Amino acid sequence: MKNNVNRRNFLKTTTAAGLGLALTPGFVLGRNPSNSQGQVSIGFIGVGLRGRSHLNLISGRDDVTVPAICDVDPDAITKAQKVLRDNGKKEAEAYTEDANVYRKLLERQDLDGVIIATPWRWHSPMAVDAMKAHKYVGLEVPAATTLDGCWDLVKAHEETGTQLMFLENVCYAREVLAVLQMLKNNLFGTPVHATCGYKHDLRGVKFDGVEFGEKANNEAKWRTQHSLKRNADLYPTHGVGPVAKWFNINRGNRFEYLTSVATKSEGLHQYIVDHPEGGPDHPNAKLDWKLGDIVTTIIKTANGETIVISHDTNLPRPYSWGFTLHGTKGIWNGQYEGRRIYIEGKSKQHQWESGDDYDAWMKKYDHPLWKKYENAAREAGHGGIDYFTDRTFVECVKQNAYPPIDVYDAAAWSSITPLSEESISLGSKSVNFPDFTGGRWIKREPVFGRSKIF
Numbered sequence: 001m002k003n004n005v006n007r008r009n010f011l012k013t014t015t016a017a018g019l020g021l022a023l024t025p026g027f028v029l030g031r032n033p034s035n036s037q038g039q040v041s042i043g044f045i046g047v048g049l050r051g052r053s054h055l056n057l058i059s060g061r062d063d064v065t066v067p068a069i070c071d072v073d074p075d076a077i078t079k080a081q082k083v084l085r086d087n088g089k090k091e092a093e094a095y096t097e098d099a100n101v102y103r104k105l106l107e108r109q110d111l112d113g114v115i116i117a118t119p120w121r122w123h124s125p126m127a128v129d130a131m132k133a134h135k136y137v138g139l140e141v142p143a144a145t146t147l148d149g150c151w152d153l154v155k156a157h158e159e160t161g162t163q164l165m166f167l168e169n170v171c172y173a174r175e176v177l178a179v180l181q182m183l184k185n186n187l188f189g190t191p192v193h194a195t196c197g198y199k200h201d202l203r204g205v206k207f208d209g210v211e212f213g214e215k216a217n218n219e220a221k222w223r224t225q226h227s228l229k230r231n232a233d234l235y236p237t238h239g240v241g242p243v244a245k246w247f248n249i250n251r252g253n254r255f256e257y258l259t260s261v262a263t264k265s266e267g268l269h270q271y272i273v274d275h276p277e278g279g280p281d282h283p284n285a286k287l288d289w290k291l292g293d294i295v296t297t298i299i300k301t302a303n304g305e306t307i308v309i310s311h312d313t314n315l316p317r318p319y320s321w322g323f324t325l326h327g328t329k330g331i332w333n334g335q336y337e338g339r340r341i342y343i344e345g346k347s348k349q350h351q352w353e354s355g356d357d358y359d360a361w362m363k364k365y366d367h368p369l370w371k372k373y374e375n376a377a378r379e380a381g382h383g384g385i386d387y388f389t390d391r392t393f394v395e396c397v398k399q400n401a402y403p404p405i406d407v408y409d410a411a412a413w414s415s416i417t418p419l420s421e422e423s424i425s426l427g428s429k430s431v432n433f434p435d436f437t438g439g440r441w442i443k444r445e446p447v448f449g450r451s452k453i454f
């Protein structure tokens, strides 16, 4: 990978390169793919459930090698090695000694990029260290849990010139990309309002039985603690990411301020009380859960749209991203919200189009990427969206291309957690978003969904 050494040296010595890239997204720096072997080398930090899902997709490709993986849980490492063997790849060197051993993995010279899929509190520090080590970062959601963590990411990118792709996979949902096409073709006129959210009954994920923390496994080991300690939209990016792409946030538009309100917290307590392994006398039934069962956030954008985001993870309900979009010429309700559309002058007056009529709209505006890779995506997780996310990441690493979902997106979308927390604590007062782009949002052009890669 001698071209990569040149690329890394170049990036190390050109702080301005990062700023230049920030100004000219889509610009491709470094090695010329047509001169390369077409191979990239990716390391993995965190090979739990999500990390292994990425590992399976990425190591299944002929153009990727995975020489190094890191996880503090030896069992996760064993399972990850099996994923590599099953995909016909060599076992990777494993880094597992302690919580900071990922830094040793980052010292390797043979890695072009890393995927980070660890518990939330590790995302920002690990991504910062990875950018400082000049590894192209693929970072799981959310990018950070604090405003400082968001700023750390932006500063590390600008100081090192190293790229970070935020792995917000819902941006690649078929209907999300179809709506992007519809907006480009002015079907909805001027967009005015959208709703979105993360509406997922996570009670069975937040607890092993009724236990969490050290007595539990997987996400119950670390994720539940956030519901105990914080009253905020803890997981905003699945919903707001796609809307941000529709509304060109950070590229001609920006989030200006938000206000958030939380319901009382009943769901997790009730779950423990009702569970056969719990009951009213179980110690966890005595806990004071900070997270309101439904946290509703309203964002006002610089271009005048509003976005309503719902965080709804503690009550019984079917899954939904809550997507709706309303413009001057029509309205759309997405996959989990009725699958219906109304376009003024085209739909029967005041009547929703649903069923086959809805499908015909979606087919007409199907994104070219989905048309092209539909079969390849079919086997991948979350209805195919993970295929597009990981494919985009690998292609970006190969070409050292500017990512379509970048560090400014990661920071702005993830900052909703600390900002919503602040707003709730202030009795729902509005709270301003920082401008992570330093004013460059005004001139940056939209790129997402507009190139052959993404």
Ligand SMILES: NC(=O)c1ccc[n+]([C@@H]2O[C@H](COP(=O)([O-])OP(=O)(O)OC[C@H]3O[C@@H](n4cnc5c(N)ncnc54)[C@H](O)[C@@H]3O)[C@@H](O)[C@H]2O)c1
Pocket: 045, 046, 047, 048, 049, 050, 051, 070, 071, 072, 073, 076, 098, 099, 100, 102, 117, 118, 119, 120, 122, 140, 141, 142, 167, 168, 169, 217, 218, 219, 221, 382
């Ligand atoms: N985009 C999506 O659709 C999606 C889906 C699931 C999870 N996620 C995200 O992926 C991340 C991981 O979630 P998960 O479900 O795999 O959780 P998990 O608990 O199954 O896996 C996390 C892994 O990180 C390891 N880890 C913890 N601290 C570490 C450290 N200091 N160094 C190295 N390894 C460490 C753990 O041992 C564990 O194996 C989370 O941020 C979650 O929000 C995203």
